[in-house]
Amino acid sequence: MTVTAYATPAFCDGIQYFGEAPAEMVAYLDSAAIGEGEAAISSPSDPKAVYQTMLAADALRYLTLQMTASKQSGHPGGFASVADGIAALVMLGYKNLITEVGHHAPGFYSTVFLDRSLEAMEIETVSQLCDRFRETHGLLGHLSGQIPGLLNPAGPLGQGQHFAMAGAKLNPGTLFPVTIGDGGLGEPYIMSSMAHFNTAYPQRTNFLPILVWNGFSQEHHSMVSTQSNEAMIAYWQGNGFKDVILVDAKNYDDADQSGPYVDSTAFSLKQRLAFTQAILEATDKAAKQALSGTLTVLIIKQLKGAGVHKRGAKSHNLYPGDNLDKDYIVSALQARALPAVGWDLVRTNFERSNGGPNVKTAVTESELRLANLGQFPFNEFPIGGDKQVATTAMGALVAHVGQQDSNFVVTNADGNAASGINNINQALKIVHPTTDELYFQGPNGQVYEPLSEDACAGMAAAQALFGGRSLWCSYESFAINGLPIWQTVTQAMAELRRNTPSTICLFTAGALEQGRNGWTHQRPEIENYFAAMMRNGNVFPLFPIDANSIQACYEWAVGTSNKGITITASKSPLPIRTTLAQTREALEKGAIILQETPGEKTVVFAVIGDMMLLPVLEAAETLKAAGIGSKVVGVVNPRRLYRSSDVAWETCRNGDDGFLSDSDFANLFAGDALLGVTGGTSAMLEPVMLRSSLTRDVLAWKRGETTASPGQLFTFNGLTADAIAARSKTLLLG
Numbered sequence: 001m002t003v004t005a006y007a008t009p010a011f012c013d014g015i016q017y018f019g020e021a022p023a024e025m026v027a028y029l030d031s032a033a034i035g036e037g038e039a040a041i042s043s044p045s046d047p048k049a050v051y052q053t054m055l056a057a058d059a060l061r062y063l064t065l066q067m068t069a070s071k072q073s074g075h076p077g078g079f080a081s082v083a084d085g086i087a088a089l090v091m092l093g094y095k096n097l098i099t100e101v102g103h104h105a106p107g108f109y110s111t112v113f114l115d116r117s118l119e120a121m122e123i124e125t126v127s128q129l130c131d132r133f134r135e136t137h138g139l140l141g142h143l144s145g146q147i148p149g150l151l152n153p154a155g156p157l158g159q160g161q162h163f164a165m166a167g168a169k170l171n172p173g174t175l176f177p178v179t180i181g182d183g184g185l186g187e188p189y190i191m192s193s194m195a196h197f198n199t200a201y202p203q204r205t206n207f208l209p210i211l212v213w214n215g216f217s218q219e220h221h222s223m224v225s226t227q228s229n230e231a232m233i234a235y236w237q238g239n240g241f242k243d244v245i246l247v248d249a250k251n252y253d254d255a256d257q258s259g260p261y262v263d264s265t266a267f268s269l270k271q272r273l274a275f276t277q278a279i280l281e282a283t284d285k286a287a288k289q290a291l292s293g294t295l296t297v298l299i300i301k302q303l304k305g306a307g308v309h310k311r312g313a314k315s316h317n318l319y320p321g322d323n324l325d326k327d328y329i330v331s332a333l334q335a336r337a338l339p340a341v342g343w344d345l346v347r348t349n350f351e352r353s354n355g356g357p358n359v360k361t362a363v364t365e366s367e368l369r370l371a372n373l374g375q376f377p378f379n380e381f382p383i384g385g386d387k388q389v390a391t392t393a394m395g396a397l398v399a400h401v402g403q404q405d406s407n408f409v410v411t412n413a414d415g416n417a418a419s420g421i422n423n424i425n426q427a428l429k430i431v432h433p434t435t436d437e438l439y440f441q442g443p444n445g446q447v448y449e450p451l452s453e454d455a456c457a458g459m460a461a462a463q464a465l466f467g468g469r470s471l472w473c474s475y476e477s478f479a480i481n482g483l484p485i486w487q488t489v490t491q492a493m494a495e496l497r498r499n500t501p502s503t504i505c506l507f508t509a510g511a512l513e514q515g516r517n518g519w520t521h522q523r524p525e526i527e528n529y530f531a532a533m534m535r536n537g538n539v540f541p542l543f544p545i546d547a548n549s550i551q552a553c554y555e556w557a558v559g560t561s562n563k564g565i566t567i568t569a570s571k572s573p574l575p576i577r578t579t580l581a582q583t584r585e586a587l588e589k590g591a592i593i594l595q596e597t598p599g600e601k602t603v604v605f606a607v608i609g610d611m612m613l614l615p616v617l618e619a620a621e622t623l624k625a626a627g628i629g630s631k632v633v634g635v636v637n638p639r640r641l642y643r644s645s646d647v648a649w650e651t652c653r654n655g656d657d658g659f660l661s662d663s664d665f666a667n668l669f670a671g672d673a674l675l676g677v678t679g680g681t682s683a684m685l686e687p688v689m690l691r692s693s694l695t696r697d698v699l700a701w702k703r704g705e706t707t708a709s710p711g712q713l714f715t716f717n718g719l720t721a722d723a724i725a726a727r728s729k730t731l732l733l734g
Helices: 023-029 047-071 083-091 102-114 117-121 126-132 160-170 189-200 229-238 269-291 327-336 340-355 390-404 422-428 453-465 479-495 526-536 547-558 580-589 613-625 662-668 682-691 710-716 721-733
Strands: 176-181 207-213 243-248 296-301 409-412 470-475 503-508 539-542 564-569 591-597 602-608 629-635 673-678 695-699
Touching: 023 047, 023 340, 047 083, 047 102, 047 126, 047 269, 047 327, 047 340, 083 102, 083 176, 083 269, 083 296, 083 340, 102 117, 102 126, 102 176, 102 340, 160 176, 160 189, 160 207, 160 453, 189 453, 207 269, 229 243, 229 296, 243 269, 269 296, 390 422, 390 503, 390 547, 390 564, 409 453, 453 470, 453 479, 453 503, 470 479, 479 503, 479 526, 479 564, 503 547, 526 539, 526 564, 526 682, 539 547, 547 564, 547 580, 580 591, 591 613, 602 613, 602 682, 602 721, 613 629, 613 721, 629 682, 673 682, 673 721, 682 695, 695 721
Parallel strands: 176 207, 207 296, 243 296, 409 470, 470 503, 503 564, 539 564, 602 629, 602 673, 673 695
Antiparallel strands: 591 629
């Protein structure tokens, strides 16, 4: 059968244009370059492999453009400039692909379509690929956690490297390439996080950053577009990379293109093949070095939009009107069109690469085996006994988890010792190349301490997403810088098709403890973040009442999967008010009654926070002296206090349908008036305020100020016992 007469594969249904192979290339279309039973091409310089890699790059560009144009929406240009690199990785057998660039989503969808992973979503043809793009239960505009064969979510810039590094840490011997856009390179976190990781884990070089250096960002030139090749190489070398491999399309240009960034698809066939071979050989070298202990980066310098409808920033986005009938879309598709046999060979190569479709072979498509933790070493303190530091009590359990699970990692930017959890450092050691027992550090430690909340949250959240246990510890005030990736991962966990350990956080030293440090250390408004996310369905902010309570909270969190769990606690010694059993009950019901005082009328206090109980209980005594009764309810797990209809739990992996019933809620909060009290955001009390029919009000944090003591900060925010008692009386009178 001739190439022209080749039967069109069924998956090509929907392809609008087919092309012809150049006569001199027909000989390379007789069979797939990745042989049957093989997982990669035999040589990056094999002419057949080179030509079929070029075909694969064009196939990716074609699908990306037709998919986005079919919806007059989406981002084809950025991925188009690295399509040759992605094609090379696949042909070389490396498909655990990660990206930092959410705008490259259509290209990655095209990749897992070609290797048949999307058949798990019943996407079997190009027509279906286009139909399902940017549709509900389809292919989202940015990568999420639910797409078969794709390893990581991608949206906000500066995140992808965390997934690659977590993958490398958990899976030595497997390569994790991560594409990084030159627009995203402007994010400050990328390079610093990789530098710290390499210092902490110098043996884990099996992640491969691939800089997509195309000269443009979304709407203008990228901020690194003026750098020379020498300056860019020096930049990466200065940040610890031992080898910087740069392939510059300009060096192969025979089309007399102006400027430092050029389009390889405009070259002659001979030079296109030369450029493709250079990409293959560079990728092969970079991958082998990364896998053998050399920290390596691959830089592909090619004009944004190479081979699609427009060039530069104009190629970034499609707008209404950019449809499949527009002449510039039509001409671009026709220029990239493959012969039917070419499509068949590309699919065969992609399917065979790495041993099969990514939906079956990617590391995130199976659950990582977790170590058995055995019995937790609880230390249940007597109620009314000596005051205890809650965070320290939890630290003992964290140490136990790390001692049982060698993959476990604790991250902290501001120091565990400062948060009352130096016992974690003592037991697990800070990972550092310098051994020093005075500071509990050494090269085999499990406490990861970059001075960046983004890097801390990134490592902890990414490790959880990739199947390992972790804990992110942070001063509440500084956590804000790490929340974007934590949110990304938590949302992805809700969408996953597999179980993975919940991403757990410990936020210490609440704003009420931080008076002398001023407002810079007083950021309880981050609780608004979690309060809003509770409605996601898989987010559980926990507020332990004391040192016993926090142990039960951590025990529960470690036993869950696919959730985002935050534990907020003080580092000050505070009274013991509960048993472990009481908090276990509160974790299921949302709250527990801590104290009831009889009186002619009853004020119900819904209290969030451990330190906040001090003025509330004092106010209860003031009311008692006036003949007014009170009930102090400690809210531990506010998400349980929502109504089922308030929360999108049904759409979550392992959907948690635990909500306090109406009758139990009425009994728990029964009284004559309700006052919510918190040293954090009032938003966290929303579930209580929504459901109660009592006359009600809230006292909450307003803003930070420099004070000499926590008491003065209570006063500044109107959270004193006198203020609480006065507001209670007003409610009863109303």
